[in-house]
């Protein structure tokens with residue numbers, strides 16, 4: 001996994017609540033057996049009309065907005081535990097997702113795939129969305145070490161929480177498998193002790 | 197301080213806890229299927245890591261499988277490829293696979309309990325959020341992402357932060373025609389779809405104690421729909437009786453010893469929960485959903501609530517419903533009785549009991565999809581298939597089917613489907629499909645009437661089954 005320390009980019013304001021995993025990646029696209037091909041179908045049914053034409057009203061198709069930070073409203077990633085949602089967002093190029101609330105499993109899945117879910121207060125989220133909508137050139141800066149997010153050169157800095165272990169993993173670019181394999185002895189002992 | 201059921205099972209599986217961080221939790225059973233496992237196998241292969249404990253993994257094919265002509269090669273190329281990959285991966289890694297056509301094949305959350313693979317006090321994971329189903333046995337069971345599937349492959353463990361504890365009590369007496377599905381839809385309609393986030397939920401009260409294992413599985417299945425990682429119900433005599441005699445259940449002295457241990461898996465009197473909710477069983481009625489998340493549920497006789505929230509309006513728009521509208525008498529196009537929520541034998545018994553001697557309405561296409569080969573077998577052994585056939589219902593072969601419409605079982609755009617599954621998300625049952633979640637009884641009644649009807653008015657004769 002790539003190391004994650006700081007990230008800054010313009011952002012895409014997805015002002016929708018309860019974005020569920022079936023919207024992020026509709027089930028009919030889950031048949032791929034690799035991770036990379038999912039980016040093409042992220043938000044598929046919002047990006048395209050049924051006849052395949054581009055839905056100009058959807059924010060990802062609005063040429064004014066671009067960037068690797070996605071700002072969504074409350075309860076992002078609800079629904080299924082399928083990691084495909086995180087892969088699709090990552091393959092599309094998102095590095096950071098900002099919301100006032102993330103569904104549990106989605107949060108873990110994002111972190112495991114090098115996407116940083118940043119949980120901010122509702123007030124800050126509204127402020128951020130407003131600024132980005134108003135000015136698509138707004139640059140948002142995320143600092144993982146400090147656990148802070150802010151609009152570039154803006155005085156308001158919002159702090160966010162992250163599990164210390166996950167933070168360490170992201171900062172160092174290693175993952176849970178690396179860690180678990182380093183604990184093999186302890187796991188063996190557990191198996192022997194519990195006769196499993 | 198006393199321990200909860202969750203604490204007891206959790207503590208028994210902690211290998212180690214990191215300072216200020218997650219615990220290493222040992223996993224007893226790892227269930228896999230074709231959709232969420234291929235990337236995990238590739239990951240291991242790329243990193244040259246062997247599967248640590250293939251003997252603790254059970255595989256099935258369910259999400260993608262056709263529900264007709266299962267003896268023929270799967271037509272859809274991508275589905276076929278996924279199934280083939282599962283077969284190869286299992287073979288290469290010595291993993292037991294109950295693939296398409298096997299007598300044990302079925303939806304992962306239906307076939308493992310009925311084989312006795314699911315047992316009280318276990319930790320069970322699967323790359324599928326409805327793994328919460330297995331909590332009905334008093335096990336810690338939850339869905340994981342594919343990265344975590346790879347973790348369990350590599351180490352038989354998971355790194356996890358202990359969730360908070362929630363308890364939902366339902367006490368009293370259920371009205372006639374109110375099924376376990378109604379109980380859980382009611383709870384979710386009251387608590388919303390993210391009240392459980394960060395929590396593991398225990399269900400307590402006489403309503404759950406009196407439920408069959410099938411009913412408990414229906415309830416625990418939908419724990420995830422209120423955001424909880426999982427749900428559990430303390431094991432009791434009903435649980436032991438269910439497990440006993442199943443093909444992979446412990447036997448003889450071993451079983452006695454296990455039962456003695458399972459009996460200790462109860463929340464202590466003085467245990468403390470982070471959150472508790474109390475409901476009266478008398479207040480629950482047959483439920484239906486009107487929106488695009490499982491929390492948008494109402495009593496079947498109620499009208500759609502009023503709200504000016506934009507997500508709410510978007511949902512109604514998608515469903516083509518209006519605020520204040522009653523759904524009774526609404527014509528319906530499809531009825532789906534199936535999915536890991538309601539595709540067990542009990543569900544088909546309820547449906548058959550209602551349908552017997554009646555006929556399906558002409559305007560409805562009614563699909564019945566058993567959760568497993570074993571359920572399918574039981575349906576025919578009990579003669580339920582003849583009842584369904586006589587009434588004009590279509591009994592198909594086991595699998596996830598129209599629950600997520602990854603195979604050909606799709607609800608057409610704009611059509612209304614009363615479904616016993618667990619999710620009414622936009623497009624879940626097919627692009628533009630409009631899903632109304634309900635119990636198997638409501639679904640059966642809808643299919644017969646061709647529209648949504650109030651079952652409670654006519655079910656006095658159903659006492660025997662509900």
Ligand code: SF4
Nearest residue numbers: 326535536596599600
């Ligand atoms: S039946 Fe539906 S919810 Fe259950 S495992 Fe299959 S797809 Fe998932």
